Amino acid sequence: MRDFFIFFLLLFSSLMLCAEMIPVCSECEVKSIIVGVNSASDFDTLLIKKGTYKEFNIIINKPLTLLGEDYPIIDGEDQGEIIRIISDNVTVDGLFIINVGTSYTTDYAAIRVVKSDNYLIQNVVLEKLFFGIYLEKSNNGKVYNNKIIGDAVDEYNSGNGIQLWYSKNVLVENNIVQHVRDGIYLEFSDNVSIKNNRSTDNLRYGLHFMFSNDDVYTDNVFENNGAGVAVMFSKRIKMIGNTFRKNWGTAAFGMLLKEINDAEIRGNTFEENTIGISIEGSNRIQYSNNNFIKNGWAVKVLGACYTNTFTKNNFLYNSFDISYNSKLNDNVFNQNYWSDYTGYDLDKNGVGDIPYRPVKLFSYIVNKTPETIVLLRSLFMDIIDFSEKVSPVFTPDNLLDANPLMNKAL
Amino acid sequence: MLKILKYSFYDLIRSRWSYVYFLFYLLLGFVLLFLNNDVSKAVITLMNVIIVLVPLIGTIFGIMYYYNSKEFTELLLAQPIKRSSIFLGQYLGVAGSLTMSLVLGLGIPFVLYGLFKSDAIFDFTLLLVTGAFLTMIFTALSFNIALSNENKIKGFGYAVLLWLFLAVIYDGLFLMSLIIFKEYPLDSFSLAATMFNPIDLSRTLILLKLDISALLGYTGAVFKQFFGTNQGLIISILMLILWTILPIWRLIYKSKKKDF
Numbered sequence: 001m002r003d004f005f006i007f008f009l010l011l012f013s014s015l016m017l018c019a020e021m022i023p024v025c026s027e028c029e030v031k032s033i034i035v036g037v038n039s040a041s042d043f044d045t046l047l048i049k050k051g052t053y054k055e056f057n058i059i060i061n062k063p064l065t066l067l068g069e070d071y072p073i074i075d076g077e078d079q080g081e082i083i084r085i086i087s088d089n090v091t092v093d094g095l096f097i098i099n100v101g102t103s104y105t106t107d108y109a110a111i112r113v114v115k116s117d118n119y120l121i122q123n124v125v126l127e128k129l130f131f132g133i134y135l136e137k138s139n140n141g142k143v144y145n146n147k148i149i150g151d152a153v154d155e156y157n158s159g160n161g162i163q164l165w166y167s168k169n170v171l172v173e174n175n176i177v178q179h180v181r182d183g184i185y186l187e188f189s190d191n192v193s194i195k196n197n198r199s200t201d202n203l204r205y206g207l208h209f210m211f212s213n214d215d216v217y218t219d220n221v222f223e224n225n226g227a228g229v230a231v232m233f234s235k236r237i238k239m240i241g242n243t244f245r246k247n248w249g250t251a252a253f254g255m256l257l258k259e260i261n262d263a264e265i266r267g268n269t270f271e272e273n274t275i276g277i278s279i280e281g282s283n284r285i286q287y288s289n290n291n292f293i294k295n296g297w298a299v300k301v302l303g304a305c306y307t308n309t310f311t312k313n314n315f316l317y318n319s320f321d322i323s324y325n326s327k328l329n330d331n332v333f334n335q336n337y338w339s340d341y342t343g344y345d346l347d348k349n350g351v352g353d354i355p356y357r358p359v360k361l362f363s364y365i366v367n368k369t370p371e372t373i374v375l376l377r378s379l380f381m382d383i384i385d386f387s388e389k390v391s392p393v394f395t396p397d398n399l400l401d402a403n404p405l406m407n408k409a410l
Numbered sequence: 411m412l413k414i415l416k417y418s419f420y421d422l423i424r425s426r427w428s429y430v431y432f433l434f435y436l437l438l439g440f441v442l443l444f445l446n447n448d449v450s451k452a453v454i455t456l457m458n459v460i461i462v463l464v465p466l467i468g469t470i471f472g473i474m475y476y477y478n479s480k481e482f483t484e485l486l487l488a489q490p491i492k493r494s495s496i497f498l499g500q501y502l503g504v505a506g507s508l509t510m511s512l513v514l515g516l517g518i519p520f521v522l523y524g525l526f527k528s529d530a531i532f533d534f535t536l537l538l539v540t541g542a543f544l545t546m547i548f549t550a551l552s553f554n555i556a557l558s559n560e561n562k563i564k565g566f567g568y569a570v571l572l573w574l575f576l577a578v579i580y581d582g583l584f585l586m587s588l589i590i591f592k593e594y595p596l597d598s599f600s601l602a603a604t605m606f607n608p609i610d611l612s613r614t615l616i617l618l619k620l621d622i623s624a625l626l627g628y629t630g631a632v633f634k635q636f637f638g639t640n641q642g643l644i645i646s647i648l649m650l651i652l653w654t655i656l657p658i659w660r661l662i663y664k665s666k667k668k669d670f
Contacts, residue, residue: 248626250627252626317620369592371597375585377617380581380585
């Protein structure tokens with residue numbers, strides 16, 4: 001067994017040793033990338049020098065490294081797909097790709113990885129694109145430090161920034177995605193980790209999850225997207241330390257959870273969204289240490305949400321803290337800080353002595369008759385909210401935080 | 411007119427009530443900031459105070475001042491002075507001193523607390539501007555009531571009723587009509603209804619800054635146009651100016667006709 005291992009190591013290193021560096025430039029021997037790829041042997045590096053290469057349908061069918069020097073421009077001239085990777089162990093580094101073709105029948109992408117493993121796509125800049133980086137049934141890859149700037153205007157003829165489809169164990173880190181349809185899109189992709197990305201000004205969602213389990217996303221920023229972030233039909237997702245800001249509009253939210261089970265949502269900041277989190281049919285989710293600041297609705301619960309727990313969250317200056325559309329409640333609110341809390345703490349243990357009711361009668365009225373929103377913060381509303389607080393009739397009477405904190409939770 | 415304005419103004423700022431009013435706001439500002447430790451939260455609380463209390467005090471003060479200085483007014487009327495300048499001077503004296511108490515009383519604690527370094531400065535300025543408008547409007551309304559009613563008790567009653575109606579009852583009726591007619595498209599109606607009440611109008615103006623994210627949650631082109639662009643701000647301010655000018659105009663018109 002050991003000899004076998006050494007044999008492989010030697011074989012591998014010999015392969016590495018004979019790996020060549022092939023320069024590509026307008027004055028070099030190899031003038032185009034397609035020619036370079038065809039003439040290269042396995043594990044070679046194509047050093048693409050500064051210049052403009054008008055090429056598309058570059059098919060990489062062997063383990064190669066495409067290394068750009070000073071961001072060479074690959075101009076697809078709106079003809080179609082630009083790079084398609086169909087081999088394992090391919091690295092694409094430092095390219096500037098523009099003008100991906102738009103099609104209503106084929107999802108043309110700037111870089112598409114098909115059924116290949118162990119790829120690395122980094123330091124790539126994509127502009128004027130349809131789809132950006134499209135990972136299709138490709139596992140164990142890394143998408144790192146890329147910048148994707150689209151010019152999407154309509155949803156029907158624009159594509160997604162980074163799309164994962166049936167791809168497992170992928171790391172998506174430090175990318176910037178702007179002005180595309182969905183910033184990052186995952187479908188049937190498990191064990192993906194999404195870190196430190198900035199997804200802003202996208203037409204539809206900053207991040208879009210469908211049928212993807214066991215994924216983690218941490219420290220991302222989602223700002224000013226058409227509808228925020230949508231997480232749907234997925235299990236065991238972890239969302240930690242993300243920021244969701246300024247998603248305004250009639251159907252906009254910081255985050256939409258639909259049919260999500262057993263997720264953990266911790267340390268996120270939801271700031272100035274029309275709806276901070278909109279929850280529908282999601283069970284057993286732990287919400288802790290999140291900040292909800294100046295949202296229209298911090299949390300909007302639409303129904304069929306059971307055994308969720310909210311602990312140590314800060315609800316600061318939201319127009320409405322929680323909105324429910326039913327009288328049933330099976331969710332637990334405990335030890336949160338509510339800026340609207342008016343109770344007192346006589347025993348000075350940091351916990352308010354009277355419970356806080358986060359659902360106001362007014363939010364119930366607004367659910368029924370949306371135009372009444374213009375009466376927000378009027379004295380009359382405060383009076384009827386107060387009477388509802390004293391004796392709940394329309395809002396779930398067991399929906400309360402029995403131990404509201406007196407100071408912000410850290 | 412300026413002489414009468416000056417007289418009324420000095421008379422008022424030397425009076426005890428102006429000091430009380432000023433000290434009240436000063437104390438309110440300091441206490442709010444001391445308890446909240448946060449300028450933006452204090453601005454929200456202040457908004458609730460301003461849209462309720464400022465109109466009340468404007469109304470009561472205006473009507474009280476008019477009835478109290480009635481004899482002096484009659485003395486002035488015997489002099490060769492234009493009627494409009496007598497009443498306008500008195501009105502501006504009252505409204506001016508009240509506005510000054512409000513602006514200084516709230517301004518001093520917030521400035522001391524580092525308003526200029528905070529990002530709430532625009533919200534706060536808007537708050538003071540609406541407060542000033544509300545003072546002007548409600549003082550003018552109360553002068554109108556006083557001018558039309560010789561009977562002090564009746565005048566007082568009407569003034570308090572006016573405040574109660576605009577501050578509470580109007581919103582109640584408004585809410586009821588929205589709920590009853592909820593099958594119909596109501597967005598234009600609800601915006602129009604806010605225009606007919608200066609308290610609702612100033613509330614809307616402040617909401618535009620504080621709760622814009624919630625207001626944009628409603629599906630409707632009219633709302634989106636009103637709240638999503640600067641149109642809402644401009645229309646609200648224009649309506650507030652109109653609300654100030656109309657009672658003042660009626661005050662001048664009525665005072666010219668009135669038989670003393």
